Amino acid sequence: MDVQLIGITVLWVFLYGYLVTASIDFGAGFFAYYGKLTKKEHITSKIISRYLSPVWEVTNVFFVFFFVGLVGFFPDTAYYYGTALLVPGSIAIILLAIRGSFYAFANYGARKSHFYSFLYGVTGLLIPASLSTALTISEGGFIEEQGGEIVLLTQNLFTSFYSWSVVFLALVSVLFISASFLTFYASRAEDQPALELLRKYALFWSFPTIAASLLVFISLQQHNPEHFYKTLDYAWMFIGSLFCFLIAIYLIFYGKRYGVAFIFVMLQFFFAFFGYGASHLPWILYDHVTIYSAYTNETMGIALIVAFMAGLSLLIPSLVLLMRLFLFDAEYVKGERKE
Amino acid sequence: MELDSAMLSRLLTSLTLGFHIIFATLGVGIPLMVSIAEWIGIKRNDPHYLLLARRWTRGFVVTVAIGVVTGTAIGLQLSLLWPGFMQLAGQVIGLPLFMETFAFFFEAIFLGIYLYTWDRFKKPIYHWILSIPVVIGSSASAFFISTVNAFMNAPQGFTLKEGVITDIQPLAAMFNPATPTKASHVLSSAYLTSAFVLAAITAFSILKGKDSIYYKKALRFTMVASFVFAVSTAVIGDFSGKFLAEYQPEKLAAAEWHFETSEGADLILGGTLSENNEVKYGLRLPNFLSILAHGNPAAEVMGLDQVPEDEIPPLFIHYLFDLMVGIGMFLAGISFLYVLMARFKNFNENNNMILRLIVIGGPLSVFAIEFGWIFSEVGRQPWILWDIMRTGHAATTADNVGLMFILFTLLYLLLGTICIVVLKKMFKNNPAENELEQLSE
């Protein structure tokens, strides 16, 4: 495996980490707000805040890690995406900023503000929608070099069927991942009413997720046939993904082993995400940038990998500790621990 | 001043960094103060110090949140606004940027744990141990990002030929000549500012008539810390001046309005410039510039006459430098006075006069950070990478930067306002007195 491939794989793993942890967070914000609207907040709000409080900052770092690492390994992406994404990128930043700070305000400061939880809920859907445009753009056809300058073809973006199906997929996946995780968390907390409600949410959002995935495939075939045919080489991954989905749904539907069910949800997205990523290679930005053309130099590439190894040996034990204290500690999950 | 994309990018970068740096500075310094307070509390078995650590942490969570979101903003904005710079410099200086995120990661994990495990361990010292990774993580991230900024001031570790970079040495780039003074001055000033801001809040409470021993202990602790960090900041600041004299003499010359190369150069405080660059009303300290620059009253100091016209930084940075140093002296003076009076029993160190000065010192220390950064960054102009890449050539060519500038201004106004409101509410709804009572029960 060459260094470029290792680099992009590492980054893709972190983006996957962000996909899972952030989806839980984004969806939870939406469910919390929805609970407020439908007067069911007393059921879910405790579960949600107990999980989110210790980890929201960690979620954000996954994202920072991804984009800093991307620019580090592949500096040319800064040039292409940087210029083209000024407006959508800034909007995403503002949404992230509002969401993160209002989470802290609402949780540590002024508790019951309707407005704060509204912002928290709505940004939870808008952020995945705006971040997913970066993936859409990577398929090509939305960025052009005009007289030495990079321009984003906004018109094309907003009228593209492909672009909208990606947004749709992003939204429903967020809700599905989040609901299935919170179902598991509620079951650990032995909180029956919350479990029932969240389980319903999970089942409700499950089939739209599959429908949206199919939609993305169909529109990809129109938008970027070359990529579409390459995905067929990785068909086994997508079939694996579907298989994991079915197992997860089976378990959730019959109310069994929610932890295992969530692992299968994670595997479902793992296969789909890596199948998508692998078939996308070598392009980072279709028709403009590949992992080879954008690669930094060999010395920096190796230095980054060494730093990554060293960093990982610190991070993994710390993450395990975090999970043991807050995810797998039954007393904490049940809310029986003093803070 | 023409408002093209480059100028607007500069403004937007300044806006975000100027806002981020307030929270980043507190984010580096407060964990250290919290950790020391908790340690003293455990060692002396003093519940007041433990309560101090807890209450500071609670406020800290809110400022950290803003540090995180504005930091995410600046991290993305570097690519959005300076694509040319990131494409070139990223190849050389990507390593510390990447390591910075590891430091954050480490800090974020343990901060989460620290916040929610106050009473979870049988031995309190275990909880204190969790604060160490938070302190290390935040200070390490400040260190790494400072090396990036140091690299911009003293780039090395690569060869540039016709726009192509070769012969890259990431470690040489990271440990460039600017790194020692830059990183240590940034860290030391962050500790100083955090200690002083906490002291100012405490002094404010005492002025408002709260007279529990809890506040007096807090004030004494923060003042001692402030004094130590004020001295170290000034000493390292002096080294920073010597660094400038050697590696960026035009920045020092511009900051000191030193137009002609000369020996035994005077240091000018304040003053105004006439049209043909004559200094009026300034206070002249004989030979002091030579001392600041080279540690020798007779040494020769390079003046702006040696700098090409189009490479002279804006001359207003003179005031910023004076203000930073002035505030530094003020902070050192107040904390020294307080510590001295506290040593001798027949003075009341908590008199209104000194308390008021401490209250003023809090915001002033934050201003010193702002002045210091603007001085350092504007003083590097016209370069984004000193002597290699001009700021104007590195900026984005995209339109709409102006619109983004307006949006971000609104965002920061909103965040800043709500942050203050929330912090106030938080401490009003749960005054220390309530918790003190619970302690004595």
Ligand code: HDD
């Ligand atoms: C509380 C904050 C604070 C205080 C009291 C001081 N400084 Fe400072 N100074 C900073 C906060 C700061 C800073 C914000 O951290 C800067 C901006 C860039 C940097 O490297 O550090 C800085 C930069 C900076 C530089 C420019 C370094 C460069 O551009 O590479 C010099 C020469 C000094 N300082 C010197 C001093 C001296 C002689 C002080 C005497 C008391 C002093 N500073 C007090």
Ligand code: HEM
């Ligand atoms: C990592 C790389 C950095 C880049 C690419 C960068 C780039 C820039 C640029 C181009 C400007 C505009 C200069 C001007 O307006 O004259 C600027 C200003 C500024 N930067 Fe840096 N900088 C970096 C690091 C830092 C750091 C670490 C800090 C401290 C937090 C900082 C603080 C500031 C401040 C306060 C200003 C405002 C100066 C003004 O008002 O013009 N910068 N930066």
Ligand code: HEM
């Ligand atoms: C000397 C100047 C700076 C210092 C001391 C500093 C320090 C900090 C601190 C303490 C935080 C809060 C992180 C946490 O608590 O987890 C933070 C956040 C952040 N900073 Fe800065 N910062 C500085 C300048 C910059 C610059 C120039 C950049 C751009 C590369 C940057 C990027 C970030 C990012 C991306 C975050 C968010 C990290 C997260 O998601 O946890 N910082 N910074």
